[in-house]
Amino acid sequence: RQAGYAALRDLPARTKDGTDVKLYLNAGLDLDLDMLEQAGADGVGLFRTEFQFLVSETLPRLDDQVALYRRVLDRAAGKPVIFRTVDLGGDKVLPALNTAREENPALGWRSVRFALDHKGLFRRQLRALVRAAGTDPLTVMFPMVTTPGEFFEARELLMKEVAWTLSRTGKTPSRLEVGVMLETPALAFSLTELAGEVDFLSVGTNDLMQFFFAADRMTPSVSDRYDLVSPAALRFLKLVSQTCIDHSIRMSACGEATASPISALCFIALGFLNLSMPAASIGPVKRMVRSLDLAAFRKDFLAALDAPDTAFRNQVLALASDHGV
Ligand code: PEP
Numbered sequence: 001r002q003a004g005y006a007a008l009r010d011l012p013a014r015t016k017d018g019t020d021v022k023l024y025l026n027a028g029l030d031l032d033l034d035m036l037e038q039a040g041a042d043g044v045g046l047f048r049t050e051f052q053f054l055v056s057e058t059l060p061r062l063d064d065q066v067a068l069y070r071r072v073l074d075r076a077a078g079k080p081v082i083f084r085t086v087d088l089g090g091d092k093v094l095p096a097l098n099t100a101r102e103e104n105p106a107l108g109w110r111s112v113r114f115a116l117d118h119k120g121l122f123r124r125q126l127r128a129l130v131r132a133a134g135t136d137p138l139t140v141m142f143p144m145v146t147t148p149g150e151f152f153e154a155r156e157l158l159m160k161e162v163a164w165t166l167s168r169t170g171k172t173p174s175r176l177e178v179g180v181m182l183e184t185p186a187l188a189f190s191l192t193e194l195a196g197e198v199d200f201l202s203v204g205t206n207d208l209m210q211f212f213f214a215a216d217r218m219t220p221s222v223s224d225r226y227d228l229v230s231p232a233a234l235r236f237l238k239l240v241s242q243t244c245i246d247h248s249i250r251m252s253a254c255g256e257a258t259a260s261p262i263s264a265l266c267f268i269a270l271g272f273l274n275l276s277m278p279a280a281s282i283g284p285v286k287r288m289v290r291s292l293d294l295a296a297f298r299k300d301f302l303a304a305l306d307a308p309d310t311a312f313r314n315q316v317l318a319l320a321s322d323h324g325v
């Protein structure tokens with residue numbers, strides 16, 4: 001089976017009926033980048049920059065951040081990389097900074113909220129990203145944006161760092177793309193305000209599902225109470241997809257749900273053709289994609305979503321096997 005995946009490495013993730021799907025890698029340390037070539041990924045769809053903060057006793061200095069981001073860009077050798085800005089707080093606590101005890105850390109002072117309230121730390125990171133890019137393209141994504149205002153504020157800080165770096169070094173990224181992670185249901189109902197402003201949106205299923213089903217991803221006794229392959233979750237994602245299509249917002253998904261071929265299949269059927277996942281999933285998902293008759297599957301899948309069986313997951317699995325998977 002392993003050898004089978006290696007043979008797929010240089011083949012495209014193209015469905016039987018000719019739709020191309022891009023499969024990207026989730027990474028957080030530069031050594032993860034070894035997997036870019038080995039797994040045959042199209043790029044890095046989620047680089048979790050907070051790992052550098054979490055593995056160090058002290059806050060990483062500007063130069064250390066620049067060096068890491070530059071190494072990542074060099075290793076990617078021109079393939080796209082999405083840098084997700086620091087996602088601290090919640091389940092990723094920095095003892096020195098996250099001092100307040102919270103009743104509900106997942107709902108608390110975390111992610112972009114935390115970054116916007118620690119402007120020195122945040123601006124230093126944005127400066128490091130811009131400096132590391134030099135004159136290469138740069139793609140930045142903000143985590144857990146809940147309101148359009150948070151996106152605008154974060155982007156303004158990024159643009160200040162672009163201007164500052166240009167004035168100091170004479171260099172500016174040849175292309176700058178700025179996106180949001182969709183991790184809270186609220187943002188799905190603010191996409192009209194983000195149309196024409198964001199370059200892309202990436203669904204972070206880990207947080208999104210915990211908020212959507214009100215089931216803590218870190219509590220084992222409830223974390224299996226949510227299922228992406230369920231009518232409620234998929235109807236919600238269908239709404240997100242339709243809104244993105246209507247407003248010409250490029251959409252993708254990251255988060256662990258994309259790691260399972262059956263969930264990845266559902267995303268693809270809903271129009272998400274850019275999926276980022278752990279390295280070990282790229283082979284299995286690519287195999288699924290290459291066996292899929294997408295148009296025929298999508299038709300039956302959307303009908304099933306309108307009239308689901310009680311065993312909806314089995315229904316989807318049966319449709320998958322009817323259509324090549
Ligand atoms: C997510 O929430 O789906 C996600 C990708 O972010 P993280 O798992 O790092 O919170």
Ligand code: MG
Nearest residue numbers: 183204206207
């Ligand atoms: Mg998240």
